[in-house]
Amino acid sequence: MKRRRLYLPFCYLSSASSNIVITYLLHIVSFSSLLFLLSCANTKVIKHQTRTIEWLKDSTYAKRKATDLVIRASVSQMNYRYDDAINEFSQSLRYDTNATVLYCIARCYQNLVLLNQSFAYSEAAISLDSSFAPAWDLLGELYISRSNFPASLECYNRLVQLENTYQSRFKYAKVLSRIDYKTAIVELQQLLRESEDPAILFELYNLYQQHDMHQGMISLMSVLSDVIPEKSYIDETLLELYLTTKQYGEALNILQRNSSVLSIEQQFNYQIRIGTALLDGSLDSTNKYIPEFIKQIDVRYNSYPEIYELSGLLSDKINNTQDANSFFNTALRFSSNTPNLNLRIASYYEERGDLRMCDSVYKLSTSSYSTSPAIWFSYAIFLSRQDSIRMAIAATQQSIRLDSNQTDFWGHLGFLFDKVGLQDSSDLCYERSVQLDSDNPFSCNNLAYSLVTQEKNLNRALQLSGRAIRIDSNNASFIDTYGWVLFKLGRFTESIAYLEKASTISQKSATLFEHLGDNYEKLGMHEKAVDAWRRAYELDNSKVYLLQRLLPEK
Secondary structure (H helix, E strand, O other): EEEEEEOOOOHHHOOOOHHHHHHHHHHHHHHHHHHHHHHHHHHHHHHHHHHHHHHHHHHHHHHHHHHHHOOOHHHHHHHOOOHHHHHHHHHHHHOOOHHHHHHHHHHHHHHHHHHHHHHHHHHHHHOOOOOOOOHHHHHHHHHHHHHHHHHHHHHHHHHHOOOHHHHHHHHHHHHHOOOOOOHHHHHHHHHHHHHOOOOHHHHHHHHHHOOOOOHHHHHHHHHHHHHHHOOOHHHHHHHHHHHHHHOOOHHHHHHHOOOOOOHHHHHHHHHHHHHHHHOOHHHHHHHEEEEEHHHHHOOOHHOOOHHHHHHHHHHOOOOOHHHHHHHHHHHHOOOOHHHHHHHHHHHHHHEEEEEEHHHHEEEHHHHHOOHHHHHHHHHHHHHHHHOOOHHHHHHHHHHHHHHHOOOOHHHHHHHHHOOOHHHHHHHHHHHHHHHHHHHHHHHHHHHHHHHOOOOHHHHHHHHHHHHHHHHHHOHHHHHHHHHHHHOOOOOOOHHHHHHHHHHHOOOOOOOHHHHHHHHHHHOOHHHHHHHHHHHHHHHOOOOOOOHHHHHHOO
């Protein structure tokens, strides 16, 4: 009789491990014994038993093999050996094709970031079993990776239909937020009523934040405070939200509520944030809360003089000059290591027009920080603005003695020397400033103007002035200097273009209009020249010599 041979795919046998081979041999022995017994039977029995063998081969044996391979593949998958898992899952499909295995292969491809293959197997799983929820879930994720949110939403909608669970609805709402955030908020709020899951809280909070829905964010904080053990995070976030929405009273309440548990440093940080917001806000919205803020400032903050400076500025905002001066004095008393604070307070007094107090702060500062070149130089600038030129020169020289490598110090000293007519000293200072920084536009311009005024080294003056306008092409003073150098070089047609440009940028320089008039006169444009000289005299009536030029020609 013809012997029957058990069929086993070559690809499976070639990749089987040693124990699988042993199992395979045992199957051979079992079936050989069965065939021997069958050889002793009659034909009807043989046919019946043969059908039994085929059934065993097609069901029990094949399914066992598929199960073994799936188990091995799952172990590989759990151990992150995705290539091996894909191979073993694929082999199991030869014995039993089902949506679960196709889905597992899709997951492995996703982990390997081979998304096209993952798509193909996910869709195959759904084609085989359209009710297989995990495949819809995965396909939704894959569409998100392609930023195809409408397609992803369809997948999660189908997932919700198959499994109307809290988790599936949450995934649906997250994707919906990319398409219709208002409807997504409604969905998330409904989920939140069913469960105060932190994941939903944070998703809803982020959605509120993305769309500047501050009141929604605030309302969630009270719920989050019951979920998150870290209360300081809640208070920090609430404080920022209250300040953003100008709810200053609520912000102050947070500070008062936590005053017993916060360190002085933490209280200072809260105070600075609240005080800065009050300072930046409109008077109408802050006026009511500033006095309450100021009441909380006392000697506890003597290590933080900035808080007294801020309180001084807030007092000034509500026109409480007495308290402002008191807070500023306290800040100055405690500012042992913060010279910039002194400069800010001096600047405040200068802007307010209280020059006596400004000078007093500078004198105190130059005494307290006698080795600070920045303090001396700032004082020099203040003095020069008050036309105290001799004192300004002394202060600038002191700043240079402390730091001789600052181009601005030398440039300013050159400007001051020029003001008192010490031209040679002025030029030396400008030269030093340019040596330190050849691209300092002010020093380049001032040195160029000094040279052209003295009508010497005009080519150098043109080079320096050209450098200044390349750095700042819209500075009327720089453009005027460049035009005037061209004028002195006799290049009248070129110079007029620069002088006219400068006059369109600035209408306030008498010297500029005088230069413009002189240039028009050289070009034979007498009427335009007279108009320019008249404008110069109107801006500075000390230029009496211009009156002679305004007389009609005889």
